[in-house]
Amino acid sequence: MNRLQMHGLAGAVALTALLSPMLANAQEINFTDQEGREVHLAQPAERIVTIPMPMASTVIALDGGTQSLVGLNPVSKTAIMEGILGKIFPEARDVTDKVTAANFVPNVEELAAVNPDLVIQWGGRGGDLVDPITNAGMTAMLILYGTEERTREYMSMTATALGKPERIDALVAWRDRVQHDIEAKAAGIADADRPSVLYLGRALSDLTASGSGNSYNNWYINLVGGQNAAAELEGTKPVNKEQIAEWNPDVILLNAFEPDLGVEWVYKDPILSLTNAAKNHKVYKMPLGGYRWDPPNQESPLTWMWLANLVQPDVFDYDLRAEMKSAYETIYGYQLSEADIDGVLWMDMQGDAAGYDRFKAQ
């Protein structure tokens, strides 16, 4: 080798040496989770376990498939089996749900068996949920429930953990756009024109309503120009039918968690059938799309638009079907059929509810 070649080689080596930390760092992922903990991943997560219920669908959506999901919550599993996500991503049906109990307490043995490199778990609910994971040497990412800001934040963190930070940008932009659009249109609604909306978190096993406080349902009810009929409650509390009669809500929203719960449950009840909501046929079961529309998830803007059309039909007129088709294309890369949309919106059960013909296929 001549001297020029040696200098060139040395220079190349030096340059590589200089650049290699950056190249190596390009693989590493570091961020702070919502409990202020440092999360460190040597490389993008390839084996994720999601314990909070909506997060399985979020991971699948951001990752474009189930390849990085190795464990999920049993209740996430039921949503997959009952809803459209199991149709879009059939392999999701095979992901194990033994890694955690439904109450978010992890099963460490099962967790270890799937060897995750990241476990997404609820923060702010005590060490029993977190310590078993960290004590076993696994990496945990803690998220907090309740507000739209937190939702965007932890969805972004998830995208970062997957090594696909660009995936979240479009979704956050979309949420922002829809939220501002709704807020702008709802700004002019007087309090007297806000119908009272009651969300029943549980109806069949026992009866609970979501009050004000740290409740996402409460937030979007207010967002779309309604008011929470159960506002005097702090959080989710058991209520009796007499109390519901006293509130006399204008709109009743039934949860999507109880598969046996249908709108006729309200219409057949001697007390509830006499509420304004029942008399005016404004009883709606929350749709079940890629995940249940009740809690925050990647499809939330669809929830807001759906509810806005129903609660303030004179103010809002979103073309929900078109929005859904466009959203599912972006989020899941899936073309929704008309039958799919009808299924998500429970068209055969509540197709004749007030304001629902807007959602029908033309």
Next chain:
Amino acid sequence: MISLEKASVRFGPRTVLDQLSVKVEVGQSLAILGPNGRGKTTALRAMLGFQPLSGGTRTAPEIVGYVPQAAGINQRYSVLDVVVMGRAARLGLFGQPQAADFDAAREVLAEVGLLHFAEAMFDRLSGGERQLVLLARALATGSNVLVLDEPAAALDLKNQERLLSLLGKIRAKGDKAIIFTTHDPNHAFAAADDALLMLPGAAVLSGPVHETITAKHLEALYGVSMRLVDMPGPNGDMHRAVLPAFAGKVAA
């Protein structure tokens, strides 16, 4: 009539009663004497029917009037309510005491001289009065057998006298078979026709009171020197009494 025929009671390897035969007819009165732990209580329980026998037979009426040493209850019942419990057997599982039952209870209370206590609270009475109430309860059952567990054992002299003279009155009527256990041979003299001495070991002595309660037998029974003393009673008649030799004081 109440009897045990060759009754044996065994607790594991220990034999407490060995082929004991006892019979008391209506109109008779039997006192059972013996040192502590010898089996007086077991014999009594066997006669009452509470103690299953390892051998032998028991003959007794359906209901036996039982006067325990102390009341098992210490609760706020009225005396009349305690006595009327004696009518339970004829009322059955779901019966309620009627006026006739309360009348019968009052009658029996009058017999023992406590009618004026009918509405008093049982747990406020003195020990002696309670014993009499329990006796009334046993009488209220209407049984012609009366079994008393160490009556007068915890009573002061006045109440002992009261109880014993009551027993005497009942005995005089001649319509009951009476059995009682006692530590005091004088009670046997006062209230019994026959005596059963449960000697240490397995031996028993039985027979009329004046034959069985002798100084020699009592010494064998208690292991203490005894003296029989004849003394004039309050009415002038002569009473026979038994005293342990260490009774009284050494004369100077």
Next chain:
Amino acid sequence: MTSIDNQLAGTPRQLGIVSRHAAIYIGAMLLLLAMIFAGMCLGRYSVDVPRAMQIIWLSILDPARPLDAIDERIIILVRVPRVLLAAFAGAALAASGAALQGVFRNPLVSPQVLGISQGAAFGGAIAILLGVWGLPLLAIVFFCGLAALALVGFLARIDGRTEIVTVILSGMIVGAMFSALVSLIQFLADPNGPLPAIVYWLMGSFASTTWERAAIAVPGLVIGMVFLWAMRFRLNILSLDEAEARSLGAKPELERWLIFALVALIVGSQVAVSGIVGWIGLVIPHATRLLVGHDHRRLLPVSMLLGAAYLVAVDTIARTATSAEIPLGVLTALVGAPVFAMLLRHHYRERNAA
């Protein structure tokens, strides 16, 4: 001493006692009626009293009449069955507490001590898990309650006789075991379906009462109460010591188990429709004893009246005080525990003063 005072006892004192007892009975009945009245008129949905009375009166006149207005439906379909069920349950639970305390000669005994409540709760949890309802649910609950009792009997049997202290200890063991089994079922239950129902119902609640549910529970409660009441004199005998009871003609073993079966029937019926409601069987008979003494001929009926009034009052508070429904078992414990503490102190003060 008092015996000397009592020598002055005679007719005047008799009359005094009689009218005092009559006053207590009447007072208890009036209290119950007042609580029932209040229960029917009070609730989160306001219905004014004349209207409430009118609705009830019209339905008494014509039980089959159609109920179209919401206040009619709330009164007749929600409040009336709930108040009635609470009254029957309160009476029956108080009676079973009084009976158990008599049989055990121990005032600290209640259906929970014997493990019956826990056994019944286990039966109910299984039934909910399997999605069984109605009479089959009641049957499962009753049999599990009775099974708990049978287990206690089996554990406590020594030499063919059952000693009372051993029964109490066995009851605690069996109760703990069934509680653990219920926890296991909670663990296995789907959180979207049965689990919240099991959890809430274990805290005790009359919130889901309908005429249908009341019809399922009331027969068992009434049968249990009627037979316990019929045995009120017998309970006096059974509360004596074993030898005395036998000598008076009772068969304590057999009769005790009859009482236990009746208590299992009552507790099973009540647990099947409203979960575990505690403290009634403990506190009410105690309070009643302070008023009328130990004689079960009075203790049982007055306990039933007071128990009914108490449970109706507490349940009315549970569903009216706040917009959220307070679990009944929580309220009875919150009220019952301090009241019981007061009763205990009073009891010991009285005992030591005697």
